[in-house]
Amino acid sequence: MxxxxxxxxxxxxxxxxxxxxxxxxxxxxxxxxxxxxxxxxxxxxxxxxxxxxxxxxxxxxxxxPTVLFNPLEVVFSYKDIPRKRECRDFVSYLNARYEALQKMLQQRQELQGLTSISRVLEKKDKDTLAVIAMVNTKEYTKQGNLILTVEDPTGMIKVLVNKTKQDLFTLANDLVLDEVVGIIGKTGDRIIFANAIIFPDVPLTKELKKGPDDVYAIFLSDVHVGSKYFLRENLERFIRWISGEEGTDEQKAIASKIGYVFVVGDLIDGVGIYPGQENELLIKDVKDQYAEFAKIFSGIPHHIKLIICPGNHDAVRLSEPQLELYHEFAQPLWDMPNAVLVTNPALINIARAPDFPGFDILVYHGYSFDYYASHVGGIRNNGGYERGDLIMKFLLQRRHLAPTHTSTLYIPDIEKDALIIHKVPDIFATGHIHKSAVANYRNITLISGSCWQSTTAFQEKVGHKPEPCKVPIVNLKTRHVTVLNFGDEQGYERGGEE
Ligand SMILES: [Fe+2]
Ligand SMILES: [Fe+2]
Structure with a gap:
């Protein structure tokens, strides 16, 4: 041997x-x-x-039984190299982002006759051509047409979208600043008259992968341990169910096949997150909040992998990519034998088998969602903040988790934009909006976790209506999604199904 x-x-x-x-x-x-x-x-x-x-x-x-081994590989979790950031880093960061998205758009057949903005500016005669550019400004003329200023590394140009081209106009209305798109149009004098706008998007041809084994994955978020609104009893009921101690025979049978539990941020309520928060806390120290979280979640059987990323209430930097929870505050979580701590965002591959590539799960807490829910007409007028699925679809089309500069706080990494959606996931899982949503976009399952916190005074004030204690659960063999309800009213009854 x-x-x-x-x-x-x-x-x-x-x-x-x-x-x-x-x-x-x-x-x-x-x-x-x-x-x-x-x-x-x-x-x-x-x-x-x-x-x-x-x-x-x-x-x-x-x-x-397959569920006793649950293969998992962290494909991407951000590695931070501490260094001083300078103003010009933002320029390099935006350049890195432009180049990455440009590469995606260059593959698109629609964008033939691709040229640079400097060449367009030199053109004397009218011509149909295409550019790949970042949106700089967005304004409306007196006649109600849309005027954009767009930029590529060679220059800047105006683009006019005529309101009479209805489909295109609707699409262009939802453009956000700093996103990178392909624009096809006719040239005029230092202007492009747009005929089409192409998003980097995810391919139409992605297959709906189905795994060989009868294994389930669960998506939770926004536990908010420490808050006086934290719904401890409901969460404990969930823990008893997943441990096989409660529920009908059918529900117990599902519980015994769970291989993965994701917690997509806001594990704790944190401290000093908003003014007056101290009056809404039962546990006033973040270390104690994490210890309590670990105590409750250690009730989940240890063969189940527990994947954890931070959110804006967690005790890590707010700027994205947010790093893994700090040992200093969250050591009890690091000590859990089945916990896998990753950054926000991160990409995790699960359930790989000898003849099966596994599923790629993109996790992102969703801090940028507030911006798009209020700034994008197509989302705002169709339910806004309540529609996590529309926001997720919007971001997949942009291949970026926070395309607009001011939509989230971020660290400008000059080598790589960690918020770009490089690899197309099988499941895109988020949280933050405290309301579970399940949808399918081009064979990508979109899942927003719900929460374990009842309506806070702040949410009441801004009109958010959380729906706590919903548990989206994905059968990895069929890709069916079921939402279990651990709320008070409906007991274990099923919520919606995809
Ligand atoms: Fe939250
Ligand atoms: Fe959040």
Missing amino acids: NSDHIQLKKSIVSLLIQKKILVSDELIHVLNDPELLERLGKEVTSADFDVNLVFQWVAKKEKI
């Missing part, structure tokens, strides 16, 4: 011990035979060794 064999054997055995799994003589025989072990290695992985895949192979042979 060479060192590779020993390593492979060790990894498998330690995983089996960790999961408290007894195995058959046949498997012991495989593990002790270098040749069989090598064959096993080759069968499950062609290029590089992946203990997760080997373990799944073993589990299948041994008929171990």
Whole structure:
């Protein structure tokens, strides 16, 4: 047995011990035979060794329930390199963003005859062409037409969108500052008369992936532990259900197949988040709030992976990308054996199997949502803040989690814009609006978690109507989404289904 064999054997055995799994003589025989072990290695992985895949192979042979091993890989979680930020970093940051989105748009067939703005400005005769540009200003003329100023690295130009082109005008009305789009139009004297606007968007051809195993993923957010409005009893009921202690037989059967629980930000209510908050806190120290969160969530069975990202109430910097929760404040969470702490945003791959690539889950708390709910007519006039799904769709079309400079606080990373949606996810999960929403956009499941906090005085004042204690749950084999209700009125009754 060479060192590779020993390593492979060790990894498998330690995983089996960790999961408290007894195995058959046949498997012991495989593990002790270098040749069989090598064959096993080759069968499950062609290029590089992946203990997760080997373990799944073993589990299948041994008929171990799939839910006991829940493969997870953090594809993207932001790595911060502390350095002094300067004003010109914002310029480099916007350039990096432009280039990344430009690459996406260049793939689009509609954008033939692509040219730069400096070339358009030199043109004498009328011509149809296309540019990729960032929106700088947006104004309406006296006649009600829309005038944009757009910019690329070579220059700036005005774009006129005529109100008589109704579909285009509706689309252009919802453009936001700093977003990058393709514009097709006819040239005039230092102006483009727009005929079409193309968004980076997600492809139409994305398949609706379905996993091989009967495993479920749950999406929670906005727990707000520490607040006097925190709905502890309802959350505890959820914990009893997921532990298999409560619910009908059917509900218990689902609970036993849950492999993943995501918590998409605002774990605690925090301290000093808004004026007068101290009067609304039961626990006034963030460390104690996190300790309480960890105490409650440690009731979730440990074979279930618990993926956690911060939100604007958590005790990390507000600027995005928000880093993983600090050890200093949230050590009890780091100590949980099944917790995976990531940044906001982050991309996580779950449920990968030997013949299945797994699902990519994009998590983003949603601090930028307030801006788009109020600034985009198409969202504002169709339910606004209540419609997390419309906001998510809007951001996927822009391939950016906060396209407008002022829509969120962010750290200008000059190398890479971490808020760009580089990889198209299978599931886009958010929180922040305290109301669960489920939708499908081009085979991407959009999920907004609800909350575990009743209506606060502030929400009452601004007219937000939270819907607490809803639990969206995705069957990864069928991709059906069910919303369980742990609220007082309806007990365990089902809410909506996709
Ligand atoms: Fe929240
Ligand atoms: Fe929030």
